[in-house]
Amino acid sequence: MSALNPANAAPMPARRRSPWRSRVVIYGLLLIFAVLYLMPLVVMVMTSLKPMSEITGGNMFALPHDLTFEAWAKAWGTTCVGLTCAGIKGYFWNSIKMVVPAVFISTMLGALNGYVLTKWRFAGHRMVFGLMLFACFIPYQSVLIPMAVILGKLGYIGMNLKDMTGYSFGFGNATANLVLVHVVYGLGFTTLFFRNYYAAFPTELIKAAQIDGASFFQIFRRILLPNSAPIFIVTVIYQFTNIWNDFLFGSTFAAGDNAPMTVALNNVVNTSTGVIEYNVNMAAAIIAAAPTLFVYIVAGRYFVRGLMAGAVKG
Amino acid sequence: MAFLEISALRKRFGNVDVLKGIDITLDKGGFLVLVGPSGCGKSTLLNTIAGLESISSGTISVEGQQINDLHPSKRDIAMVFQSYALYPNMSVAENIAFGMEMRGVPKDERDKAVAEVAKTLQIVPLLGRRPSQLSGGQRQRVAMGRALVRQPRVFLFDEPLSNLDAKLRVDMRVEIKRLHQRTGTTIVYVTHDQIEAMTLATRIAVLKDGELQQVGTPYEVYNSPANLFVADFMGSPSMNLLDGTVDKSNGAAQVVIVHPGSEPLRFPVPTSADVSQLANGAKVIFGIRPEAVNDLEGTDRNAKNIATFDGLVDIVEPAGSDTYVVTSLAGREVTARMRADVNVHRGQNQTFAFNLDKAVLFNPETTQRIGA
Numbered sequence: 001m002s003a004l005n006p007a008n009a010a011p012m013p014a015r016r017r018s019p020w021r022s023r024v025v026i027y028g029l030l031l032i033f034a035v036l037y038l039m040p041l042v043v044m045v046m047t048s049l050k051p052m053s054e055i056t057g058g059n060m061f062a063l064p065h066d067l068t069f070e071a072w073a074k075a076w077g078t079t080c081v082g083l084t085c086a087g088i089k090g091y092f093w094n095s096i097k098m099v100v101p102a103v104f105i106s107t108m109l110g111a112l113n114g115y116v117l118t119k120w121r122f123a124g125h126r127m128v129f130g131l132m133l134f135a136c137f138i139p140y141q142s143v144l145i146p147m148a149v150i151l152g153k154l155g156y157i158g159m160n161l162k163d164m165t166g167y168s169f170g171f172g173n174a175t176a177n178l179v180l181v182h183v184v185y186g187l188g189f190t191t192l193f194f195r196n197y198y199a200a201f202p203t204e205l206i207k208a209a210q211i212d213g214a215s216f217f218q219i220f221r222r223i224l225l226p227n228s229a230p231i232f233i234v235t236v237i238y239q240f241t242n243i244w245n246d247f248l249f250g251s252t253f254a255a256g257d258n259a260p261m262t263v264a265l266n267n268v269v270n271t272s273t274g275v276i277e278y279n280v281n282m283a284a285a286i287i288a289a290a291p292t293l294f295v296y297i298v299a300g301r302y303f304v305r306g307l308m309a310g311a312v313k314g
Numbered sequence: 315m316a317f318l319e320i321s322a323l324r325k326r327f328g329n330v331d332v333l334k335g336i337d338i339t340l341d342k343g344g345f346l347v348l349v350g351p352s353g354c355g356k357s358t359l360l361n362t363i364a365g366l367e368s369i370s371s372g373t374i375s376v377e378g379q380q381i382n383d384l385h386p387s388k389r390d391i392a393m394v395f396q397s398y399a400l401y402p403n404m405s406v407a408e409n410i411a412f413g414m415e416m417r418g419v420p421k422d423e424r425d426k427a428v429a430e431v432a433k434t435l436q437i438v439p440l441l442g443r444r445p446s447q448l449s450g451g452q453r454q455r456v457a458m459g460r461a462l463v464r465q466p467r468v469f470l471f472d473e474p475l476s477n478l479d480a481k482l483r484v485d486m487r488v489e490i491k492r493l494h495q496r497t498g499t500t501i502v503y504v505t506h507d508q509i510e511a512m513t514l515a516t517r518i519a520v521l522k523d524g525e526l527q528q529v530g531t532p533y534e535v536y537n538s539p540a541n542l543f544v545a546d547f548m549g550s551p552s553m554n555l556l557d558g559t560v561d562k563s564n565g566a567a568q569v570v571i572v573h574p575g576s577e578p579l580r581f582p583v584p585t586s587a588d589v590s591q592l593a594n595g596a597k598v599i600f601g602i603r604p605e606a607v608n609d610l611e612g613t614d615r616n617a618k619n620i621a622t623f624d625g626l627v628d629i630v631e632p633a634g635s636d637t638y639v640v641t642s643l644a645g646r647e648v649t650a651r652m653r654a655d656v657n658v659h660r661g662q663n664q665t666f667a668f669n670l671d672k673a674v675l676f677n678p679e680t681t682q683r684i685g686a
Contacts, residue, residue, distance in 0.1 A: 204399035207366050208460075212413035213387035222412075226403035 048072060048282035055278050071279035075287060079280050081267045082256070088284050090257065091264030095244060098175050098260055099291075102182040103239045109183065110190020110235060111228065115220050117191070118198040119206045129195060135188030140248050143185065151177045151253060174258035181253060182243045189242075190235050197231035198224065233299045241292045261288045317342035317500055318363075318468060323372035325358055325524075332358050334524045335372070340517060343498045349511040350521035351547070356504045357472055359521070363502060364393050364470050376467050387416070392461035393470040396477065398453045400445035400460075407432075407441040410459045431463045434493075451482045458493070471503040475510065487513060508548050512536065520544050536603075538586065538674065542681040545601050545674070551638060553601045554648045557678070562594040569600055569675070573623070573644045581621030581668070587675035587684040598684065599676040604638065606672035607650035609658070610665055619670035627662050641666060 043060055048071050050064040058065075077087040116122075117129050151172075158171025170176040201224070209219045225232075250260040259267075265288045269281045316339035325333040333355045340346045348356040361367040363374055365386035374382040381389045392413075400409050410431060411424040419427075432438045435455045445453060454474060461469055471490075475483045491514055494501055505511055511518050511532070518535045520527040520543075528540035539545035545553045558571040560583065567589050571579040583589050592598070606614075613620060625641035625648070632638075632654070639650045639658050650666055658664055675684045 202397060202399065204395045204397050205401060207364075207386075208393065208395060208399035209401070209412070209416075210366065211364060211386045211391065211393050212460075213416035214412075215416075218416065223401055223403075 044282045044286055048075075048279050048286060050279055052275070052277060052279060071277070072283040072287075074277075075268070075280045075283040079268055079277070079284065080271065081264045084257070088261065088264050088268065088287060091259055091261050092287065094175065094254075094258060094264075095261035095291075098178045098182070099240060099243050102179045102186070102243050103236055105179065106183045106186040106190050106239055107232065107235045109187055110192075111194045111225065111232075112220065113187070113191040114194025114196075114198045115224055117195045118201070119203060119219075119224075120216070129191070132188050132191045135185075136192060138185075138188075140185075143181075144248070144252055147181055147184075147249075148252070151181075154180075174254040177253050178249060178260065181249050182239075182246065185249075186239050186242065190239065193231055193235045193238070194228070197228065201227070237295055237299055240295050244292050316340060317344070317377060318346070318502070319373075319375045320359075320363070321373050323359070323362065323374065324370045325355070325362060325367065326370040332524050333362070333369075336521075336526050338519050338526070338529055340500065340502070342500055345494055345501045345503065345514055345516045347511040347515035347518050348502065348504045348521060349506065349508055349518060349547075350527075352506060353523075354521040355524040356506075356521050360393075360470050360472055360502060360504045363468070364391055365389050390467045391470055392464050392466040392468075393472065394457045394461050394474045396473045398445075398457040398474075398477075400453060400456055402445055404444075405441065406437065406443055406445070406448070406456050406459075409445065409456060410463050413460065413464050427463050428459075431459045434462070435459050450478050451486065454478065454486055458490075462493075462497070467500065469499055469501045471501065473504055473506070475505070476507075490514060508550065512548070518548075520547060522547075537672070538683065539601075540683055542599065542601075542676050545676070545683075549603060551604050551649045551651075553603050554607065554646070555676075556600045556602075556644050556646050556648070558598050558600045558644075560589050560592050560594065560596045560598055562589075569598065571600065571644050576624075579621065579623050579643070581670060582619055584619070584670045584673040584675060586673065586686055588686045589675070589684065592684075597678050599678050600673060601676060602668055602673040604649040604651040606669040607648060608652055608667055608669070609650075609656065610667050612653055612656065613667045614669050614671075617669040617671050621668045621670055622665055623668075624663055624665050627658055627660055627664050630658055630660055639664070 046062075046064055047055060047060070049067055049069070050058075051066055051068050051070070054062075054065055075087060076089050078085060079087050081088060081091065113132070117125055154177070155172035158168035158173070161171060162168045205223055206219055209223050214222060245262060246260070247262040247266065250263045251266070254260060254263070265284055268284050318338075318340040320336055320338045323333055323336040324331065336359060338346065348359055350356050358367060362369045362382070365381070365384060369382055372382075373380050376390070400406075401412065404412065407425075407428050410428045414424045414427065428441070429438075432441055435458060437452065437455050437459060440448060440452055440456065445456065448456065457474070474490075475486050478486060487510060490503075493499075494514070503510075503514060513532075515532050517529060518532055519529045520535060522543050528535055528544045530538075535544060536548055539548065539553070542555065545555065556571055558569045561568045561570045561580070567583045568580050569583055573579055587598075589596075589598075608614075610622065623643065625643060627639055627641055628647075629640040630637060631640070635654055637652045637654055637656050637658070639652050639656070641648050641650070641664065648666070652658065676682065677684055
């Protein structure tokens, strides 16, 4: 190196490397980590496409020799979850039926909370927001028992309603219960997201709408919501991922046929009888992960943008 | 009965008095400008008229109807905001029509009203655009259109020109004035720019620390400021203020200004002030606008009383249309507004003439102007 020789050092900055070398290091590292992160997924996809004979006898990293989608079909339609052998499809729809309303309700309520906490400030609004923030730090486990008690009471109401009217109005329904649990648990986060976004939203627009004669909800629907796309996407992705991936609440409050996808997946994989069908397990796992993956791919670029938008002003 | 009447209006935030008993009246078709330094409460006052902020006590009435407990939308007012507050998700036409839509005006009527306003403001080609696609001046127009379309009883403007560049600001100022003259609407306008206040207003209200300093026509506020604050705040460059005393020892009362290093300057008491109540030797503050200070040649030929003094020229500021010549007298700066082509140089000895017809006196203790 010229730097070691003082006489030659003057014209050239010390320890200067040619640019391509640092490029190689950077891209090399990126490649290594990309491979590291993608490896499990690659193995899962490959395993799910192999017949059992190839899995038991062969190398995990070997490409499938006899490509087959049988495992996928079995995972979806006929594999045994617990005692029933009708595949995971029912549980997939269970999850959808739970996630869509839970995400929608928690996001809308979060938006409404953010709107009130920033644009209709009342005495003690800081305190209320602080308490809602606190909800973000409550561990899942500590909610279980009080929640069980509440859901038990709701179930009791549902039974009484059914006795009186012949219809339970969703009280005591396992999916409705899970929606309630996830809405309550997610409210802290959605409120935080929307409050921070709306704090930077110009208050003059609200005042102008007030003078124009718009009501509380008209302002929310016509002015605020149409201008909330970035934070909406962030919140939806966040809530969707969290609720879809939840296992604890699902396994605690929804048993048997009402269980969400994650619980069903566990029951497929943790079977104690017969041969462990790795290919079916892998296919089921990929099916279970697909919706979140899909949501990220579709809306992912808004995710980062929206997080930034909310982060600038607090 | 005045069209807009604000009486004994008070506004308290916690234990801070933001507005301390404001009384203002405005006739129909009047243009009231609320002016004052930042933090004086002018925007708060406007917001209370709009109903965006509640008041602690007092009343606000329009055409004899007390409105201070009504919801903003029920007051029949329209407001133009500093940031324009155009709804970013709506087109220009939708922005203008939103207020009517909220009031349940049928679609064809709305469209007609929007088209009419767009023609008045020359924004027809912009109707389909979003606010983000408009320039500052265009947004300003749209914001005015949104206010105009509803034909409210009172228009409120909250520093509407402060976000525009200097040239556009002057253009829009003229446009607002033209709009006012053509439509004859009643306007309350907030600004911290005293030139805007002077040019637009039929009535100016000067505020400071939540207290009304003076309400009057631009002429009154400019030529007969109620106190030292108004005298200093209105006008650019601001009024020259000099310490002096009243001397009644030889017959007619005189103002004496002691200038170190030369004879005291003596001249008759300006006709605007009655000093009969003041004791001999009482202290006063002598105030005179820069345009009433000139060289002898440029002095108003109709002036009845002129006082002259010789001073050293400190600074010459050519401003294009005028030349500001700064000298010092009795330890204070005195600015004279002279002709553009006046031949004055720094360091030269110059005879200055005060046009005493335009001069005023203030009581230094109360800071109030001494009236006639």
